[in-house]
Structures are given as C-alpha cells and as structure tokens.
Amino acid sequence: MGHRRHDGRLAGRRAARRARGPPARPLVPPRPDQPAAELPAGLREFAATATQGRVHVTRSLELAEHALALGPDLAEVHAARAYLLLNITWDWPAARAAFERALELDPANPIMLRRYADLHDLAGDLDGEERLLRRAIALDP
Numbered sequence: 482m483g484h485r486r487h488d489g490r491l492a493g494r495r496a497a498r499r500a501r502g503p504p505a506r507p508l509v510p511p512r513p514d515q516p517a518a519e520l521p522a523g524l525r526e527f528a529a530t531a532t533q534g535r536v537h538v539t540r541s542l543e544l545a546e547h548a549l550a551l552g553p554d555l556a557e558v559h560a561a562r563a564y565l566l567l568n569i570t571w572d573w574p575a576a577r578a579a580f581e582r583a584l585e586l587d588p589a590n591p592i593m594l595r596r597y598a599d600l601h602d603l604a605g606d607l608d609g610e611e612r613l614l615r616r617a618i619a620l621d622p
Contacts, residue, residue, distance in 0.1 A: 491611055491614060491615070495607060495611065538565065538569045538570065541565055541569075542562070542565055542566075542570070545558060545561055545562040545565060546562075548561075549562065554586060555586070556582075556583045556584075556586035556587035556590065556593070557583075557587075559579045559580075559582045559583035559586065560579070560580070560583040560587075560590070560592075560593045560596065562579045563576045563577075563579030563580040563583060563596070563597070564576075564596055566579060567580075567596070567599065567600050567603075573600060573603070573604065576600055577600060580593065580596070580597040580600065581597075584597065589620055590620075591616075591617040591618075591620040591621040592617075594613045594614070594616050594617035594620070595613070595614065595617045597613050598610045598613035598614045598617065601613060
C-alpha cells in the first residue's frame with residue numbers, strides 16, 4: 482500500500498512540473514545581502530525569518546563544525562550541517578557536499594535521502610529527486 486501512495490505522489494509531482502514547463506529563470510540561492518524585494522515571492526517571508534535568526538544560525542553552524550571536529554565520521558552531524566546549509570544559509574554547493582558525505586557514511590538513511598532530494602528539487606533536478614525519493618521509499622515504505 483505504501484509504495485503505491487508514494488508512487489502516486491512522485492508521478493503527480495513530475496506531471497505538475499512537466500505541465501508548468503521549465504522555470505522562467507533557474508532557481509538559484511539568494512545572496513545573504515540580497516534585498517527581500519529582489520527574491521522570488523516564495524522566499525521573501527522565509528528570508529525575513531532567516532535574517533532574524535542569523536545569530537542562531539551562525540551559532541548552530543559553529544556547533545556543527547565543532548561536532549565534525551569531534552566526530553568526523555558521524556553521518557548525523559554531516560546531515561544536520563547539510564540541512565542548515567540548504568535551508569538557512571542557502572549554500573547549496575556546501576549542502577550538497579555535506580549530504581553526499583552523510584550518505585557515504587550512512588547510505589541507508591531514508592531521512593537523509595529525503596532531505597537531499599529536497600536539494601535536487603530546488604535545483605530543478607527532477608530525475609535526481611525521484612531517484613533519491615525512490616531509494617528512501619524502498620528503505621522506509
């Protein structure tokens with residue numbers, strides 16, 4: 482039952498994306514100093530929240546770096562850092578590297594696979610997103 486539900490969700494997402502066509506311009510992470518008015522509508526509110534929490538984000542990244550120094554082979558630390566880089570600082574190349582390292586250390590973690598799929602989604606890589614989601618579903622239907 483679970484696989485069919487997920488397969489339907491994947492097919493629906495893919496069909497909706499294909500119907501919309503390619504984005505008018507590629508989605509790229511905003512610069513940290515970019516005014517909110519220049520951001521795509523969906524990111525404006527998020528940018529304001531992220532800016533308000535920048536002190537906490539900086540501290541969180543410092544703690545993640547400290548945790549990496551203590552346990553460089555802990556997949557969860559790499560995954561937590563990747564999540565911060567993806568969703569808060571929008572440093573997508575660094576997030577990609579952190580997700581890849583996390584998955585090297587723990588390739589059977591469906592949560593990490595799902596979050597890495599989010600990066601592929603944002604970057605417009607539908608095939609990569611689907612591949613990762615299917616791996617996550619196979620591990621945890």
